[in-house]
Amino acid sequence: MTESNAKDSQATNEASEGQPQWDYTSNKQNLFTGGLVVGGNLLLIIIYLLYRSVPAVHTFISGKPA
Secondary structure, three states: OOHHHHHHHHHHHHHHHHOOOOOOOOHHHHHHHHHHHHHHHHHHHHHHHHHHHOHHHHHHHHOOOO
């Protein structure tokens, strides 16, 4: 192998090591994950508001009368 070929292959190897070869994420996955996070947060807020304002929900969650 000549010196120039060795330098070219080394430069190619260094360039490919710096960046991932495969990207397993997609726009649909990001949208789905974001939707789950937002939906979970909304569910948590609704449960908290019901816990604070509805005595039956407070009793059901805590086991103590409101």
